[in-house]
Amino acid sequence: MLDNDSQGNLENAKSMSIIVTKGTLDWAYPPFILATTAAAMDINVTMFFTFYGLPLLNKNLDLKISTLGNPAMKMPMMGMHMAMPNIAPMIPGVDRLTTTMMKNLIKKKGVASIPELRDAAVDLDVRMIGCQMTMDLFEFDHKDMIEGIEIGGAATYMETAVKSDINLYI
Amino acid sequence: MTEHVLNAEGLNCPLPILKAKKALKSVPQGEILLVRSTDPGSVADFAAFCNQTGNELISSSTEGNIYKFEIKRS
Numbered sequence: 001m002l003d004n005d006s007q008g009n010l011e012n013a014k015s016m017s018i019i020v021t022k023g024t025l026d027w028a029y030p031p032f033i034l035a036t037t038a039a040a041m042d043i044n045v046t047m048f049f050t051f052y053g054l055p056l057l058n059k060n061l062d063l064k065i066s067t068l069g070n071p072a073m074k075m076p077m078m079g080m081h082m083a084m085p086n087i088a089p090m091i092p093g094v095d096r097l098t099t100t101m102m103k104n105l106i107k108k109k110g111v112a113s114i115p116e117l118r119d120a121a122v123d124l125d126v127r128m129i130g131c132q133m134t135m136d137l138f139e140f141d142h143k144d145m146i147e148g149i150e151i152g153g154a155a156t157y158m159e160t161a162v163k164s165d166i167n168l169y170i
Numbered sequence: 171m172t173e174h175v176l177n178a179e180g181l182n183c184p185l186p187i188l189k190a191k192k193a194l195k196s197v198p199q200g201e202i203l204l205v206r207s208t209d210p211g212s213v214a215d216f217a218a219f220c221n222q223t224g225n226e227l228i229s230s231s232t233e234g235n236i237y238k239f240e241i242k243r244s
Contacts, residue, residue, distance in 0.1 A: 037187055110180045120188050124188075
């Protein structure tokens with residue numbers, strides 16, 4: 001699990017699991033940032049992708065943000081911060097506009113893209129498990145997903161979680 | 171001894187840490203990696219990273235808008 005550069009101390013290795021339940025562009029960040037950073041700090045990381053988080057394992061990522069149910073979301077605009085009222089996503093084109101704004105900000109501020117962070121997670125040997133039940137429920141196909149992932153269920157997750165030092169639900 | 175330098179300027183959290191982790195792999199044990207960053211959060215983050223991984227943070231300094239870290243590979 002740890003990289004082979006002898007930096008990890010296997011005996012005292014800490015471990016973390018994250019349940020990833022959300023698949024919008026903004027909500028994809030916390031799990032991937034924490035997973036890659038933890039793995040870089042020699043922590044064994046398992047990510048369990050379920051429900052709307054599962055498509056984050058798809059080879060082709062086309063992530064969007066939604067302003068719906070995001071009452072605290074404010075975007076910097078013309079030197080101010082613009083709030084996104086819940087009526088906004090009802091207007092055609094608004095989610096596309098906010099997604100473009102977010103992607104521009106990400107680039108401008110030197111923030112990693114989600115594909116970049118996911119590649120880093122793969123490089124750092126983060127264990128990724130796709131939820132079998134979600135695949136059945138939403139008719140997702142294993143062959144549309146990136147290589148090297150496992151497919152499993154709640155028991156697979158629990159076996160890891162019970163041994164982990166940190167368990168997060170995002 | 172060759173100098174190992176990582177330029178992480180313009181990159182935001184957690185990229186400086188991820189790039190440093192990768193760069194350290196090619197640094198022989200006992201040698202020093204010099205990291206340059208513009209992310210103010212990297213000051214606390216490199217201290218935490220070194221604490222956790224056992225690599226030694228030899229120095230952490232600021233030069234204008236640039237944060238500089240010397241990390242000794244353990």
